[in-house]
Each structure stands twice: as structure tokens, then as C-alpha cells.
Amino acid sequence: MTSAADEKAQRFQIGEVAERTGVTQRTLRFYEEKGLLNPPERMEGGFRLYSEEDIQRIEYIRQLQQLLGFTLADIKEMVEAEELRQQIIATFRPDRELPARLERTQRIIDALTRQLEVVDHKVEHLQKMQEDLRSKLTRMETRKKELQGALAREAKDKK
Amino acid sequence: MTSAADEKAQRFQIGEVAERTGVTQRTLRFYEEKGLLNPPERMEGGFRLYSEEDIQRIEYIRQLQQLLGFTLADIKEMVEAEELRQQIIATFRPDRELPARLERTQRIIDALTRQLEVVDHKVEHLQKMQEDLRSKLTRMETRKKELQGALAREAKDKK
DNA sequence: ACCATCCCTCACGCACACGGTAGAGTTTGA
């Protein structure tokens, strides 16, 4: 008997994950070793089996790394906070211990706030750079047109 | 006789530059070695003397590196393009060779366009992340208030 | 049972971006 939950639980071997995410097998094992990915399930013989969530996490890590230039240490902090956040959300009301839940919630808020500050800071600087590049670009294009105009006149004079 | 230009030409030794920019002396020499900074002037005995422009360039390099996560190789390309751009702008009309000037201008435009594409891409992804973080944060804050409310009610019940 | 294809765990290697220190010379102020 297969429940609806079972049907959804598709797993992938490391090779397929590597292909789908564009991350090498070595790197996947490396991330696991460094605690960025939590150890995936294994088959009897020891082959790793990744879930869809694992794959999403891998893609998230890559974005943080390549697009935003965070170090793996930074990223580890971020994914840990994310995990804690999901755990808290998944916890439906085993009430009692309200103070503890409140405190964990506060910890997540703090982590998110710190992350947001970093991102805000980066966005701000990037936008400045964007403006700067755009204005330089338009100035160079103006110059180009001037040069082309001068060139056209020169050709005409020769005629 | 000191001209206005001379008065402005203040120079700084490597230690002061390091302090002002937050970059170590070792790193300054390293950047020079890698061609990111062009060799500064020297005193008779060989001490490096940096100009204000050098300092600005150092700060620019650090921004590209830390905020945007570019590699030094990328940055080298970018500062070279920037330098070429400034040279072209500083060249007032020794006309003749218009085609050559046009071509260099086009090269700068291409470089700026490539840089802008990269920056645009990063801004886009960062903004998505910003949105994501903001919504997570507000959800957690809502949750916090719920918990605080529950806690207050509990305290009241005890009374 | 066999074999092609996958995967496993070490373990060394490498490029990048510097850090640290040695040993010697330079500069500046008293």
C-alpha cells in the first residue's frame, strides 16, 4: 500500500543531482562534509539518495555563493537559520513551553534581520554601481556618435 | 614656484594608505604585483607614494571584491577598461586617426555593457532575495505577537 | 552469475587571495 506521501517521496542518486543542479558530485559531498547539506538518506549499499528539498537547498546555496559572493561559512549560518525556521513553522501547537518557543522565534527574527541588512547593503551599493555604469555608457555612446559624425563628414570632404 | 596642480598632488606612504583604506600593506603590494594597481611613484629610497586617485582605485577594487564577489581577475579586466576609458576621455581631439578612436570607444562600450549585464543580473536576484527575506520576517513577527499574546493570557489565567 | 555503470571513501593536489616574518635599507626628528 502506497500512501500519497510515499508517492511524492522521489529520491535521486548523486549523479542525477549533479547533472540537474550543475554541481559536481565532489562538491555535493564536500557541502555535506561541511554541514551545508544535512546527510541525505542512503540505499542499503551506501549510495546517497537526495530528496527534492535537498535539491532546492543545493540551488539556494549556489545562488548565495555565486550571485552574492557569500563564503560557505556565511551560507552555513544562513541555511541553519532557515532550517530552524522551517522546524518552528512545522511545529503545530504542542503548546506548553511557550517561552521557549518565543525565544526560538526571536532567534530566527534576529537571524533574518541580520541577513536582510547584508542584502540591503549589497543592493544599495549595486544600484549605485548600476547608475554609474549606465551614465558612463550613455556618455560613451554620445561620444561614439560624435566620432561617427566626424568620420562621415571627413569622407564627404574627400569626395 | 608651486602651481595649483602641484599643491593638489598630495602623496601618501603605504602605511597611511593601509590605515585609510583598511587594506593591509601586504595586500597593496599584492594588488600592484597582480596589475590591479599601476605602480605608484617612489621616493628616492624606494618607498611607495600613492596619490588620491590610487586610493580611490583601491576602494573601488575592495567594493567590487567584497560587495559584489568578483574575483581579482574579473576586477583586473574592469579596472583596465576603466583606465582605458579615462585615457580616451582625457584625449582632447588630436583628431586624425578617427577610426582608431572610434574602435577604442566601441571597446569601452562593450566592456561597460558586459559589466552592466552582470550587475543587472545580480541586482535582480538580490531584490528577489530581499523580498523573500522581508516576507519571512513579517511572518515571523506575526508569529511572535501571537506567542506573546498567548503568554499574556496564560499569565492572566494564573492570577 | 555477469558485467557495465554507477557510487563509495580516503587522500593528495591546486588556484586564489592573501598573512607573516626575516633581513636589510630609508626617513625623519631631536
Next chain:
DNA sequence: TCAAACTCTACCGTGTGCGTGAGGGATGGT
């Protein structure tokens, strides 16, 4: 002219983020 502070080159060391095998099992189809 002499000391304290600064700087020079040269060279080896370090942490990060993987790459690249070696040697050996695991899996799935026939």
C-alpha cells in the same frame, strides 16, 4: 649623527573551495 619608526624585497605558510585519481564495493539489466 643617531635612534625610532617606517618601508623594501623575497619567500614560505595558510584557509577556502573544490579537482583528481586510486582502489574498491553496489546496482540493475540480461
